[in-house]
Amino acid sequence: MSYLELELRLESETVALNRWLYGESVGLPVDEQGYAAPSAALARSYAQLLEQAADLSTRYCALENWAEARIVPFDQRLSEARDAALTLPEFNSSEGPLTWRNWKAFERETDAARPLAEAFERMVASSVAIVPALEARLAQTRADYAAHGLTPVHTYAWREGTTPEALRALLLQIGRACREPFQAALNALSQAVFGREVEDPATGGICVGNPALAGLRESSIANSKSSEGITRGAVAVIDDLTKPFHHDSVGFWIKVLEKLVL
Secondary structure, eight states, X not given: OOHHHHHHHHHHHHHHHHXXXXXXXXXXXXXXXXXXXXXXXXXXXXXXXXXXXXXXXXXXXXXXXXXXXXXXXXXXXXHHHHHHHSEEEEEEETXXXXXXXGHHHHHHHOOOHHHHHHHHHHHHHHGGGGHHHHHHHHHHHHHHHHTTTOOHHHHHHXXXXXXXXXXXXXXXXXXXXXXXXXXXXXXXXXXXXXXXXXXXXXXXXXXXXXXXXXXXXXXXXXXXXXXXXXXXXXXXXHHHXXXXXXXXXXXXXXXXXXXXXX
């Protein structure tokens, strides 16, 4: 198949998948398994492009999109796990009983500190149940990249004009520069929300932004007490990602990883 024919097929399959993803994300009636066929077709097409790639930019582009198409079923399983675990019917917002999908509305509309803190704590505690889905998603991505001798860090760094080693050095530099102001801001936020500093192990630490994205809180707290800890954790995740099929951290560091390199 020529590049032009393959390009047209990729465009058609991308539109089909995005149409389903959009409908699902905004609450339109969609076939629950409607993602399966277009995501599988898109993965096959990108696999073909990956085989035909004549230059590094095409190869990396094809690899990233191939892996992204293959991760769609894992994204849906993660959403299903969130729907099952992250629901608190005793709390309400204008969008109905509290779930991970309407947390922002609840947070925006809740003036009293106690119900907000209680709901947050309950969400974080419940989020333990979604850790297996998060880990499975990350393991799939790592395995797909490892099959080609790469990691998401390599393609991300290449796209940004840098290297994994330079990215690691940058994180360390940022951590040293931000340590004191970050710790002060984190403590102030924790005091405002929970009435106590972040060092208190009863809090959710750095995960105060969105409990629906938090994982196993105990793992997060160990790395989130200061910017130095965050730097060490982020660097550890990047180091860990270069070791195929090995993963020790969950929850917050998965989200750090996704923001940085996925």
